[in-house]
Amino acid sequence: MNAFQYLAPIAPFEFEAPDSVQELLALLRDEGRGARLVAGGTDLMIGLKERLLQPKVVIDMSRLRPELAGVYLEEGLLHIGALTTFSELEADPLVARHATALGVAASQVGTLQIRNRGTIGGNLANASPAADAAPPLIALSALVRIRSSRGQRAVPVERFFTGVKTSGLLPDEVITSVELPVEDEARSWWARFARRNENVISVVSVAARAELNSGRFERCRISLGAVAPTPILATMASDALSGKSADGATIENAAKMASLESRPISDVRAGAEYRRHLVYVLTKRVLSKLVGRGS
Amino acid sequence: MRTAPNKSLCDLLHDEMGLTGTKKGCDTGECGACTVLIDGRPVASCLVLAPQANGHEVTTIEGLGDDVNLHPIQDAFLELDGVQCGYCIPGMIVTVAGILRDNPDPTEAEIRRYLSGNLCRCTGYQQQVDAVKLAAKKLREHRKTA
Numbered sequence: 001m002n003a004f005q006y007l008a009p010i011a012p013f014e015f016e017a018p019d020s021v022q023e024l025l026a027l028l029r030d031e032g033r034g035a036r037l038v039a040g041g042t043d044l045m046i047g048l049k050e051r052l053l054q055p056k057v058v059i060d061m062s063r064l065r066p067e068l069a070g071v072y073l074e075e076g077l078l079h080i081g082a083l084t085t086f087s088e089l090e091a092d093p094l095v096a097r098h099a100t101a102l103g104v105a106a107s108q109v110g111t112l113q114i115r116n117r118g119t120i121g122g123n124l125a126n127a128s129p130a131a132d133a134a135p136p137l138i139a140l141s142a143l144v145r146i147r148s149s150r151g152q153r154a155v156p157v158e159r160f161f162t163g164v165k166t167s168g169l170l171p172d173e174v175i176t177s178v179e180l181p182v183e184d185e186a187r188s189w190w191a192r193f194a195r196r197n198e199n200v201i202s203v204v205s206v207a208a209r210a211e212l213n214s215g216r217f218e219r220c221r222i223s224l225g226a227v228a229p230t231p232i233l234a235t236m237a238s239d240a241l242s243g244k245s246a247d248g249a250t251i252e253n254a255a256k257m258a259s260l261e262s263r264p265i266s267d268v269r270a271g272a273e274y275r276r277h278l279v280y281v282l283t284k285r286v287l288s289k290l291v292g293r294g295s
Numbered sequence: 296m297r298t299a300p301n302k303s304l305c306d307l308l309h310d311e312m313g314l315t316g317t318k319k320g321c322d323t324g325e326c327g328a329c330t331v332l333i334d335g336r337p338v339a340s341c342l343v344l345a346p347q348a349n350g351h352e353v354t355t356i357e358g359l360g361d362d363v364n365l366h367p368i369q370d371a372f373l374e375l376d377g378v379q380c381g382y383c384i385p386g387m388i389v390t391v392a393g394i395l396r397d398n399p400d401p402t403e404a405e406i407r408r409y410l411s412g413n414l415c416r417c418t419g420y421q422q423q424v425d426a427v428k429l430a431a432k433k434l435r436e437h438r439k440t441a
Binding site: 007009010011012013014015017038040041042045046048049058060062063087110111112113114116117197198199 | 299300301302303322323324325327330333336337338339341342343344346347349350390393394408409411412414
């Protein structure tokens with residue numbers, strides 16, 4: 001992969017800015033194949049300038065914020081609109097309380113300027129292996145809600161991604177929200193390693209969610225980012241924690257298993273071996289945080 | 296404004312509207328030289344498709360101060376030597392305006408974090424961080440007397 005991508009003037013396209021989700025779905029039905037959706041634009045604009053993307057039509061989702069942005073809690077489910085920005089996620093009290101890992105990850109995405117535009121739906125649709133919203137959502141058992149003029153479907157986030165920068169989203173579909181179950185006893189956390197403190201893509205990220213019952217881990221999910229073609233659920237490490245005593249030995253074992261489950265590549269940012277080691281270190285750190293043993 | 300849609304807000308402001316304060320540094324949203332406020336929030340205008348700005352309030356550096364009446368943030372940057380070549384400055388001043396609107400008394404750690412999307416190759420940032428603290432103070436005093 002080139003470190004420097006040549007940028008060119010953006011190729012011409014037809015521009016549409018629907019005023020309602022209904023209008024959007026009709027547009028996608030008629031033009032979906034040759035169209036690209038734009039929300040915050042932080043990924044799409046790069047694609048357009050690099051001429052990797054040359055859509056016939058660009059459909060702007062900005063006017064749909066009243067319908068598709070915002071966070072609310074209803075009947076034990078936390079609903080997050082696809083157009084909710086990372087800044088909004090960072091500041092939202094419901095996210096802080098019920099989806100802590102997501103709020104922490106959101107606060108570390110890119111820069112202030114990127115967080116003010118980038119959306120959770122866009123992050124998922126772009127499907128980068130390093131998508132920062134994904135490991136927290138996977139750990140929190142989130143579903144992606146997808147709509148088209150044909151109807152609606154929901155996919156667990158860990159099954160949404162099909163490969164590097166590819167998802168199961170069809171040309172006439174749009175992500176409208178994510179939702180995750182809320183448990184009062186659940187805790188979650190997230191940590192990442194990157195080459196700088198800010199303004200950077202994650203080299204390895206780890207999110208974990210668990211309940212603690214009488215000193216034992218229960219219903220644990222550990223999810224890893226940037227160490228496989230897609231964000232993944234570390235099923236073996238997660239299962240290794242369930243029912244076990246929440247102590248150093250359990251954490252150590254789970255961290256080692258998570259490391260073995262990762263399938264990183266070596267690239268400009270880090271080598272595979274180092275990434276596997278980081279999975280071990282960050283998993284330990286995140287699990288220790290859940291138990292209240294460290295920072 | 297009538298324009299073809301296949302351009303960024305940065306292109307529109309700088310090339311078509313003659314508002315050359317907003318600068319294209321990297322064109323990929325990483326350097327912050329193109330920062331403007333949309334509805335009061337700092338964003339990279341190189342990543343905003345020009346028509347997306349329709350119906351929103353866009354504030355550029357030209358909207359914050361001019362040669363005769365500098366904005367208190369501009370004053371603070373000049374007072375504490377936060378400006379050398381000046382290329383990063385419009386974007387940085389706009390970002391600071393956005394920050395201080397929502398957080399009138401930021402800590403040094405917060406300032407450094409919020410400025411991490413505005414790269415400066417000249418100063419080493421220390422004078423700029425100090426300038427933000429001074430600007431915050433000036434704005435707080437201004438609000439008291441206003």
